[in-house]
Amino acid sequence: xxxxxxxxxxxxxxxxxxxxxxxxxxxxxxxxxxxxxxxxxxxxxxxxxxxxxxxxxxxxxxxxxxxxxxxxxxxxxxxxxxxxxxxxxxxxxxxxxxxxxxxxxxxxxxxxxxxxxxxxxxxxxxxxxxxxxxxxxxxxxxxxxxxxxxxxxxxxxxxxxxxxxxxxxxxxxxxxxxxxxxxxxxxxxxxxxxxxxxxxxxxxxxxxxxxxxxxxxx
Numbered sequence: 001x002x003x004x005x006x007x008x009x010x011x012x013x014x015x016x017x018x019x020x021x022x023x024x025x026x027x028x029x030x031x032x033x034x035x036x037x038x039x040x041x042x043x044x045x046x047x048x049x050x051x052x053x054x055x056x057x058x059x060x061x062x063x064x065x066x067x068x069x070x071x072x073x074x075x076x077x078x079x080x081x082x083x084x085x086x087x088x089x090x091x092x093x094x095x096x097x098x099x100x101x102x103x104x105x106x107x108x109x110x111x112x113x114x115x116x117x118x119x120x121x122x123x124x125x126x127x128x129x130x131x132x133x134x135x136x137x138x139x140x141x142x143x144x145x146x147x148x149x150x151x152x153x154x155x156x157x158x159x160x161x162x163x164x165x166x167x168x169x170x171x172x173x174x175x176x177x178x179x180x181x182x183x184x185x186x187x188x189x190x191x192x193x194x195x196x197x198x199x200x201x202x203x204x205x206x207x208x209x210x211x212x213x214x215x216x217x218x
Contacts, residue, residue: 022197023085095157106137
């Protein structure tokens with residue numbers, strides 16, 4: 001088996017890069033990380049050399065290229081079938097995939113109003129009717145999953161799974177913007193941020209030298 005190369009963007013900003021990276025790091029899967037600084041003078045040439053979509057994340061495994069977050073996670077799950085990347089129970093697994101797809105396709109207002117930024121504390125910023133509606137939907141999902149599937153651990157389906165990786169950037173955002181949360185959601189956010197792999201990512205993000213103006217909320 002070859003060792004996959006996961007191309008990621010700046011850790012302070014790249015929420016999509018975080019998701020598959022967290023799966024690989026948390027489950028201690030073999031991979032090599034290559035960071036491509038977002039939107040610098042070499043961005044288009046560098047990302048164009050590896051990703052057909054021109055975006056990160058992108059996984060290269062030998063002659064195979066995978067350029068979408070959920071596809072990368074599914075590939076990891078298929079390649080490492082003995083690792084519980086998705087919940088073991090079929091019904092829980094179906095729900096986990098459903099909420100992961102909803103995350104992948106939705107919540108654009110929250111993303112736009114509250115860009116991921118692990119270096120900053122911006123209490124009160126980013127509140128719009130649309131972003132608050134997204135947050136209400138996210139936290140309702142969290143409460144429902146915790147109540148129905150999460151009794152065997154601190155995460156949405158008990159133990160950490162790919163679904164938690166999909167929502168990890170949201171946990172980071174809600175902390176950066178100091179969003180008031182219900183007790184279940186607050187405990188869940190704390191559990192996600194306490195993951196060693198998540199702490200590693202955030203520490204690296206805080207140490208990065210790059211600044212992307214359009215992702216900075218004044």
